[in-house]
Amino acid sequence: MSDPFGAEEAPPALDTAQDALFLDFDGCLVEIAPRPDAIIVPERLSAVLCALAERLDGALAIVSGRSLPELETYLSGFDGPMVGSHGAESRGLEEPPLRPEGLAALQAELAGFAADKGLLYEPKSLGAGLHYRARPELQAETEAFATRAARRFPGFEVQLAKMAVELRPRGASKDGALARLTRRAPFAGRRPVYAGDDVTDEPALAWAEAHGGYGVKVGAGATAARFRLADPAEIRAWLTTAIGGDAWDG
Structure with missing residues (x-):
């Protein structure tokens, strides 16, 4: 069936020798829940992210609208770079947070x-x-x-x-976060790959497409990405395949 929103195909296998991977959290790595504090984080998720980061020589970052402290709690076993609050705060970038008055x-x-x-x-x-x-x-x-x-x-x-x-x-954005990350080791010189599900992710998906990489849209909806996966379960399976792991089991 033709997809009216552009992206039709599943993404190619990750090339761990040349890709830099950026992942949204809610709706991408974990399913959307009725309340933000009601999400279920699969037990293996942090371990898979750690193994994949090792294969990518560290070129894996979480880029989310969630607050950074929440991301660190939900992904407590993963110690790689994280960007929270739509790019306003980060771990591993040595940047001060954007903290407007009021x-x-x-x-x-x-x-x-x-x-x-x-x-x-x-x-x-x-x-x-x-x-x-x-x-x-x-x-x-x-x-x-x-x-x-x-x-x-x-x-x-x-x-x-x-x-x-x-x-x-004001001024925080996920595409801006990608631009900053890709100027730094270990991301610099690699092909940017971004996966996300929401309208908040579209600027980052478009940025990856415009800078020699590609985007992966998760779920339905119009998108700038070339590729699409149906839901977080498919994203997790795609990530696990990249480390040669068994089929995702929760």
């Missing part, structure tokens, strides 16, 4: 709106999110509120996501 006040406003509207509020180390999965009829109102909040707090900007809207530090 963070506490912004978070208080978003928390109050969520409480009033019955939405799920997600505090982040450098921003905040509003999830309307349980109340999809409030999408437009929630996005309009976030846009007004960004005007009052100019150090932040709106980031749309799956059934959610976030306020992130």
Whole structure:
């Protein structure tokens, strides 16, 4: 069946001698859950990432909208580079986090709106999110509120996501994170490969495609990526194949 959104084929096998791999977390490595704190992280995930990083000579990084402390908790066995908060904070890059003024006040406003509207509020180390999965009829109102909040707090900007809207530090982006990472060892000189599922990942998928590599879209939706896999289970199987491992078993 033809895919109306561009990407139709599964990605090629990773070339561990020349690829640099960048992976989103939610919706890519782990399945989306009704609440951000309800995800299930497969027991083998950190071990597979460590083994794959070794095959790639260290050229593997997690690039996520999650807060960095959360990523470090969920992937506690993986000690490679991580980028959190859509590029605003990192581990292994020796960069200071982007911390705009007004963070506490912004978070208080978003928390109050969520409480009033019955939405799920997600505090982040450098921003905040509003999830309307349980109340999809409030999408437009929630996005309009976030846009007004960004005007009052100019150090932040709106980031749309799956059934959610976030306020992130202005200037932070996943494609910007890829650009910085690929100038550094051990990523420099390798082919960038990025996998992600959300609209927040599209700039990074497009960046990889434009810089001699390729993107892997996870799940349905329009995409700049050339390749597509159906869900996180297929991504995990693809990663495990690259280390010569057995079929993923959870």
